[in-house]
Amino acid sequence: MKIAGCAALVTGGASGLGAATAQRLAAMGASVVVADLPQAWEQRPPDFDGSITYVPTDVTREVDVVAAVQAAQGLAPLRIVVTCAGVSHQGRLLGSRGPVAAETVSRVMDVNFTGTVTTLGQAAFAMAENEPQEGDRGVVVMVASAAGLDSASVAYGGSKAAVVGITAAAARELASRAIRVMTIAPGIFETPMVAAMSEGAVGSVGGHAHPKRHGQPEELASLVVHVVENPMLNGDVIRLDAGLRAPAAIQ
Known part of the structure; x- marks a missing residue:
C-alpha cells in the first residue's frame, strides 16, 4: 500500500520509536497525526517535522482515542495506524516490599494492552469505510x-504478551474488511523509556547475536514502512532485536 496521500496515526508518537515512525511517514508523504500526552509533546525532538498534527491523547481514555482518529480522518483517508504508546515497569512479582501492587499491574495493562486494543478497534472502524488501495483499506x-516473548518482568512482559496474543485473531477478524494487522516486537532500543531505566534492568548488549548494540528508533520506523508496503505481511509478529534472547529483553 502506498504511504503518500494517506493519513497516518501514531500513538506515543512524540518520542522514541513513535517519533521516529511519525517522522519517517511524514517524510514519505503521509499526513501524520501524533497522539500522545501533553508532557511528551512538550519534550518532542527539536527537529520534529512541523507538518505533523498533534492531538492530546491518553490512550486509556476512549474519548481521546476517538478524537485522534477523527483528526486523522479529517486530513486524508486513514490507512496507517501505529501503536507505540506504552509505559514500562520492571518491578518483580515479589519485590523487597512484597508482591507487585494490583494497581500497578492494572496501570501497565491499561496503557500497553487496553490502550492498544482501543486504538486498534477505533482505527478499524474508520478504515472499514475506505475504498481499497491496492487491495488494502488499511494497516495497523x-x-x-x-519482553512479550521472553522477559523477566511480569507486569510489562505480560502486557506486551497480550498484544502479541491478539495479533492473529485481529488479523483474521479484519480480513473481510481488507485491513491488515501486524505486530513488531522490538528488543532494546535507544529510547527515552530505556534511558530512564537502571543499567541492571536494561541489561548489556552481550545478549545480542549480531549486531551487538541497542537498536535505533529509525530502524523500527524502517520496518513499519516495509510492513505497510508489503501486502503479504499480515497476522504475525516480527522480532526486531538483533537475535537477543535474554531474560531482560525489553523495549
Missing part, C-alpha cells in the same frame, strides 16, 4: 516488545 502495526 502494533508495537509490542521482545
Whole structure:
C-alpha cells in the first residue's frame, strides 16, 4: 500500500520509536497525526517535522482515542495506524516490599494492552469505510516488545504478551474488511523509556547475536514502512532485536 496521500496515526508518537515512525511517514508523504500526552509533546525532538498534527491523547481514555482518529480522518483517508504508546515497569512479582501492587499491574495493562486494543478497534472502524488501495483499506502495526516473548518482568512482559496474543485473531477478524494487522516486537532500543531505566534492568548488549548494540528508533520506523508496503505481511509478529534472547529483553 502506498504511504503518500494517506493519513497516518501514531500513538506515543512524540518520542522514541513513535517519533521516529511519525517522522519517517511524514517524510514519505503521509499526513501524520501524533497522539500522545501533553508532557511528551512538550519534550518532542527539536527537529520534529512541523507538518505533523498533534492531538492530546491518553490512550486509556476512549474519548481521546476517538478524537485522534477523527483528526486523522479529517486530513486524508486513514490507512496507517501505529501503536507505540506504552509505559514500562520492571518491578518483580515479589519485590523487597512484597508482591507487585494490583494497581500497578492494572496501570501497565491499561496503557500497553487496553490502550492498544482501543486504538486498534477505533482505527478499524474508520478504515472499514475506505475504498481499497491496492487491495488494502488499511494497516495497523502494533508495537509490542521482545519482553512479550521472553522477559523477566511480569507486569510489562505480560502486557506486551497480550498484544502479541491478539495479533492473529485481529488479523483474521479484519480480513473481510481488507485491513491488515501486524505486530513488531522490538528488543532494546535507544529510547527515552530505556534511558530512564537502571543499567541492571536494561541489561548489556552481550545478549545480542549480531549486531551487538541497542537498536535505533529509525530502524523500527524502517520496518513499519516495509510492513505497510508489503501486502503479504499480515497476522504475525516480527522480532526486531538483533537475535537477543535474554531474560531482560525489553523495549
